[in-house]
Amino acid sequence: QMFKVTLLLAIAASASGFQLGSSFTPRLGATQARAGRSVGPTMAAVPCGINGFGRIGRLVARIMVKDPETKLIHINAGSATPDYMAYQFKYDSIHGRFDGTTVVDGDDLVINGQRIITTRARDPKDIGWGKTGVQYLCESTGVFLTAESAKAHIDGGAKKVIFSAPAKDDSLTVVMGVNPEDYKGQTDYVSCASCTTNGLAPLVKCINDKFGIEEGLMTTIHAMTATQAVVDSSSRKDWRGGRAASGNIIPSSTGAAKAVAKVIPAIKGKLTGMAFRVPTIDVSVVDLTCKLKTPTTYEEICNEVKRRANGDMKGFLGYTEEDLVSTDFETEATSSTFDAGAGIMLNPQFVKLVAWYDNEWGY
Numbered sequence: 001q002m003f004k005v006t007l008l009l010a011i012a013a014s015a016s017g018f019q020l021g022s023s024f025t026p027r028l029g030a031t032q033a034r035a036g037r038s039v040g041p042t043m044a045a046v047p048c049g050i051n052g053f054g055r056i057g058r059l060v061a062r063i064m065v066k067d068p069e070t071k072l073i074h075i076n077a078g079s080a081t082p083d084y085m086a087y088q089f090k091y092d093s094i095h096g097r098f099d100g101t102t103v104v105d106g107d108d109l110v111i112n113g114q115r116i117i118t119t120r121a122r123d124p125k126d127i128g129w130g131k132t133g134v135q136y137l138c139e140s141t142g143v144f145l146t147a148e149s150a151k152a153h154i155d156g157g158a159k160k161v162i163f164s165a166p167a168k169d170d171s172l173t174v175v176m177g178v179n180p181e182d183y184k185g186q187t188d189y190v191s192c193a194s195c196t197t198n199g200l201a202p203l204v205k206c207i208n209d210k211f212g213i214e215e216g217l218m219t220t221i222h223a224m225t226a227t228q229a230v231v232d233s234s235s236r237k238d239w240r241g242g243r244a245a246s247g248n249i250i251p252s253s254t255g256a257a258k259a260v261a262k263v264i265p266a267i268k269g270k271l272t273g274m275a276f277r278v279p280t281i282d283v284s285v286v287d288l289t290c291k292l293k294t295p296t297t298y299e300e301i302c303n304e305v306k307r308r309a310n311g312d313m314k315g316f317l318g319y320t321e322e323d324l325v326s327t328d329f330e331t332e333a334t335s336s337t338f339d340a341g342a343g344i345m346l347n348p349q350f351v352k353l354v355a356w357y358d359n360e361w362g363y
Contacts (some may be wrong), residue, residue: 010106011296013349017062021294022329025253027083030182030228043069045068045069045070045071045137046069046070046071046136047071047073047133047134047135047136047160048064048070048071048072048073048134048135048136048137048138049072049073049074049075049076049129049132049134049136049137049138050064050072050074050075050076050137050140051074051075051076051124051127051137051138051139051140051141051144051153052077052078052139052140052141052142052143053075053077053078053080053085053088053140053231054140054141054142054226055138055225055226055360056140056164056165056300056360056363057075057077057138057141057164058088058089058092059090059092059095059360059361060138060140060164061075061089061111062089062095062098065111065112065114065116066100066112070136071114072111072114072116073115073117073132073133073134074116074117074118074119074127074129074132074133074134075109075116075117075118075119076118076119076120076121076127077118077119078120078122079120079121079143080119080120081120082106082107082108082109082318083104085109085118085337086103086104086109089102089109089111090102093281094281094330094331094360095330095331095360095361096281096331098111100112101113107119114307117132117305123152124144124150124153124156124325125152125155125156127153127156128157129153129156129157129158130156130158131157133309134157134158135158135159135160136158136159136160136162137153137158137160137161137162138162138164139153139161139162139163139164140164140165142165143160144163145163145165145167145168145169145191145206146164146167146168146169146171146189146340147169147171147187147188147189148169150163150189150282152205154188158344159188160188160189160190160193161189161190162189162190162191163189163190163191163192164192164363165191165192165194166191166193166194166197166255166259167189167191171187171189171191172186172187172189172190172191173190173191173192173259173262173263173334174190174191174192174193174263174352175192175193175197175198175201175202175204175263176192176198176316176335177201177205177313177315177316177317177335178201178202178205178263178316179263179264181320182263184340185342192363193256193259193262193263194221194254194255194256194259194363195284195357195359195360195362195363196220196254196256196275196284196286196320196359197256197259197263198258198335198336198357198362198363199220199256199258199284199286199335199336199355199357199359199362199363200218200220200256200273200286200288200336200355200357201260201264201335201336202313202317202335202336202355203222203261203286203288203305203314203317203336203338203355204260204264204267204271204288205264205317206304206305206308206313206317207288207290207292207301207304207353208264208266208267208307210294210304211292211294211296211301211304212292212293212294213267213270213271213290213291213292213293213294213348214270214290214291214293214349215270215271215273215291215293216257216267216270216287216288216289216290216291217257217271217273217288217289218256218257218271218272218273218286218287218289219273219274219275219276219286219287219320220254220256220273220274220275220276220284220285220286220287221275221276221278221284221285221287222275222276222277222278222284222359223255223277223278223280223281223282223283223284223326223359224245224246224250224277224279224280224281225277225359228241228245228250228277229242229243229245230244230245230246231244231246232244238252239246240252241277242298245277245279246279247277247279248277249276249278250276250277250278251274251275251276252274252275252276253274253275254273254274254275254333256273256275257271257272257273258271258272258273271290280326281324282330282358282359283327283329283332283356283357283358283359284326284356284357284359285326285328285339285354285355285356285357286336286354286355286357287352287353287354288352288353288354288355289350289351289352289353290350290351290353291350292348292349292350292351293349294349295348295349296349297345297348298343298351299344300343301345301351301353302319302338302340305317305319305338306319306340309338315333315334315335316334316335317330317334317335317336317337317338318334318336318337319337319338319340320337320338320339321340321341322341323341324339324356326356329357329358329362330358330361331358331361332356332357332358332361332362333358333362334357334359334362335362335363336355336356336357336362337355337356337357338353338354338355339354339355339356342354344359
């Protein structure tokens with residue numbers, strides 16, 4: 001869930017737009033990504049907070065503490081104690097050990113010498129963002145995903161709230177590299193959509209801009225997540241979803257394809273999709289099968305994706321011709337990396353396109 005959240009925080013703070021390094025660098029970590037981007041005028045670090053210290057909250061924290069444009073000053077972590085927060089922050093089964101210092105000082109964390117206040121409030125009105133000076137807040141609990149429910153954050157002193165999940169109302173949705181220009185400061189609540197929407201939308205934009213998409217179906221082969229059961233459990237809402245994630249390929253629903261229409265209105269009603277949850281713990285891949293308006297060749301499609309990946313969509317859309325597999329994309333910051341060798345074309349207007357995304361770090 002994550003680099004794009006930090007990018008959006010910077011934009012919400014009126015930072016100049018920026019783009020990331022090469023069109024594809026396997027295992028591109030945060031430090032490399034920052035070194036590769038071109039920034040505009042230097043701005044003061046934005047005082048930031050995080051509500052929720054799960055998979056996304058922790059990775060957003062890792063990125064924030066190393067980004068010169070953000071200053072993480074407050075984390076509200078539900079029930080986690082400071083020493084457990086430090087442990088969760090330092091060690092990660094996918095993204096490895098944090099390459100810095102983490103010290104517990106009372107209720108505070110001191111990360112790379114930067115003091116971060118921690119609290120354990122359940123109700124947003126009790127957190128006290130205003131007291132600690134938080135201006136821009138990453139809401140990563142997955143609970144407060146409407147303007148109405150997140151209003152308590154604003155009432156508590158935060159200036160802007162960014163949802164690290166699809167909004168459950170009509171709050172503005174922004175996918176970096178696709179529609180950042182839609183944010184003009186007009187709202188205090190912005191959604192970053194889902195990891196799969198971020199993995200799909202850049203590719204859809206690139207293809208639709210050049211060739212037009214008449215209709216399409218998307219399938220994401222998605223790594224298992226914390227919402228699933230390790231062994232067979234119970235789920236009255238989703239019987240298959242209650243089965244063991246660690247030992248099954250599980251068909252599932254996803255609104256990610258339809259959500260693309262929120263950021264690319266031209267494809268509304270033309271795209272839908274589904275998911276297969278598979279027993280891997282990170283990195284997913286989208287299969288976009290679509291009918292094009294303009295006849296073309298697969299080579300022309302590859303050339304266009306490569307051009308955009310090295311141009312205006314750099315850092316958000318990637319391109320690779322290497323024979324890579326899912327683990328090669330762990331901790332890859334690019335939102336969506338097109339795999340030129342994995343796609344196929346049936347005829348000049350019907351094509352299957354494949355793109356990888358780290359559904360945690362890349363988001």
